Structures are given as structure tokens and as C-alpha cells.
Amino acid sequence: MKFRENSKHDIIVPTSIGVRIIPFGRQPVAVSNLYEMYSTSAETNVTNVIASLGMNALVLTKFVKDSPIAAFIKGELRKRGLKYEGPDVDKGGPWGFRHQINIADSGFGVRRPEVDNDRAGEVGLTLCAKDFDLERIFEKEGCKILHLSGLIASLSPSTSEFCVELAKVAKKSGSVISFDQNYRASMWEGREKELREQFSEIASLSDILIGNEEDFQMVYGIEGPEAGSGDVSDKVESFKGLIGNVKKSFPNAEIFATTFRSTVSANQHLWGAMISVGDEWYFEPQRPIDVLDRIGGGDGFVGGLLYSMLKGWEPEKWLRFGWATGALAVAMFADYSSPESEEQVWSIYAGNARVKR
Secondary structure, three states: OOOOOOOOEEEEEEOOOEEEEEEHHHOOHHHOOOEEEEEEOHHHHHHHHHHHOOOOEEEEOOEEOOOHHHHHHHHHHHHOOOEEEOOEEOOOOOOOOEOOEEEEEOOEOOEOOEEEEEOOOEHHHHOOHHHOOHHHHHHHHOEEEEEEEHHHHOOOHHHHHHHHHHHHHHHHHOOEEEEEOOOOHHHHOOOHHHHHHHHHHHHHHOOEEEOOHHHHHHHHOOOOOOOOOOOHHHHHHHHHHHHHHHHHHOOOOOEEEEEEEEEEEOOEEEEEEEEEEOOEEEEEEEEEEEOOOOOOHHHHHHHHHHHHHHHOOOHHHHHHHHHHHHHHHOOOOOOOOOOOOHHHHHHHHHOOOOOOO
């Protein structure tokens, strides 16, 4: 994978950022009185791995003017080493704009995690190309990877058009484009035809496509082989067959990636992943991992994958590093992976949980 030289930005993401509120002590939301608050979005969760390890990440977003929540989000982005650009928008009264609110408990044992996501009126719904100087950012300053998520691409008609425009500008300026499908049925309802066309346009420009079987089938209507017994080996072969069909639709894409997660309990998962690079496949078998909070594992995987590519490593290391940064994400209550060093990540991959003194 070749990246544009002399780029100011290692990675750029468009996103709508909000707050994530979780009950203290893994309690259910319905009976909790004490909560912790984090600043979060799927796209910044990806870039957090890259910024934590010293690379330059730029977030394109919008904020509510004079909002204490916006001030909190900006402060958290600075703490995480994430640079940001975007206008402050007038709130417009009590029924105007705000930042999204995600309320989630982590579950425990046989009690599953539950997430209540309130995105009504969020300021990010209005994100559009005219909010940013895209020529300066992509042509003059330069970007190695533009990462897009299906969550921001399907958020509203405005954000969908914004992501298509970003992909076009990034492609023209020589950026590599990564696209994580992140299909959500609730966000596609009533917009299926429109979104399929827009996602297809983004995918046709993308170099890296990320998603599971359902993502590719539901987003593009691409059929794969019939499912077998449902065990991991069948899932692997089924995904390989599906990607063979995806490549016919999007021949520009060079790399495909997915994770495999099986839930033993809220506290323990089986975690694996695989990638396709050209005609070669690389597979990381499922291994047991302990889970504090399951949300963010997939984004942690993608962040580690893209970081490894930017480092110029071989594909085997991309997969192993991404597996470990995904496992690290679910070992934290925040839904993003914050590695202290590459050594910490490789220690996780090796299964070394001995104390470091």
C-alpha cells in the first residue's frame, strides 16, 4: 500500500461526536444513579489508536456554539491527541441543535449489554462539504488515509453527500480511502435506494473495504455462498466466497477485512479476524478475550489495521496488531482503544498479562 508523500495528515475522518454515558460498576441503566461520561464517535475511535501512537489525525466535525457539552468534547479530543476542524453552530433555542447522547451499560455475565442511542437534532446531521476548505486540507496539506464509516455516511442526506464528496476529493488528491460499511437497519429505513447508490459510489473509489457478511449483503445486495453449519470455519469460507463477488463489483479495492466475534458471556468473547490483500488471505483464529465493555472492539481493530499499514509493515502484522488493538478496546470502559506503546499491543497479542514493573 503506497501513501501520498509529504502529507500533513496521516488520517482524516468526518464524524458527528457526542457523549457516551455509562452506569458506574456495570449496573443496568434502569436502576443506576451514578454515571461516567465520555466523548465518543465510531470514527474518532478508529483514529484514537493512530493518534495514541504518535501519528497525526484530523477530525472534521461540527459543534454547538457555547455549549458546555461541546467544550467537553473539544477538551477530550485534545487529551486524545486528535486535531479537529469544524464550525460552531448556533443552538437555535431549546428545540435546536445538540450533540448526540449514547447511554449504554456494559452488561455482566448472562445479562447482555444494552445501548440507547439518541441522535435526534444532533448538530452533525448538517455536516456538508461547504463547512470545510477541502482543497486546502487534501490538495495543499495532504492526507495519507481518508477513513469513512457507514454510520456517518447514513446519518442524514447531507452527511451522505458529504462523504461522497470527501471520497472524490481524497481520490483526486492521492489519498488512500478506507470505508467501513457499518450497516444499521434503523438508519437505512426509508432511504435504501438512495444510500445503496451513495455507498456504491464511495466503495468504487475505496482502496480498503471493511465489513462482515451482513454489511456487504445488506448494503449492496451482493450474494455469497449458502451458509453452512455456522461454525467459524464455515464463516471464513463463506466470507471468502462473498468477497470474491464484492471484488467483481468494486475492482478498485485492494484490501478487505472483517472480525469474527462469538459471545460466551458479557465478560468473555471469542475474538478473531481476517483480511484479504490482493489474492492472499490472512486469518487470525478466534481466541478467548475478557471484556469490560464490548463496544468499540471493531473500531479498535480498524485503527490498529490502518496504523500498521501506515507503518509499512507486512500484512501478517497488520492483522495481528489490529486483533490486539481491538482486544485492548474492550478491556476499557471507554469505547476506544488507547495503546500506550506498540510494545503494549504486541504483549496483548502474545497473551502476556503478567505485571510490568
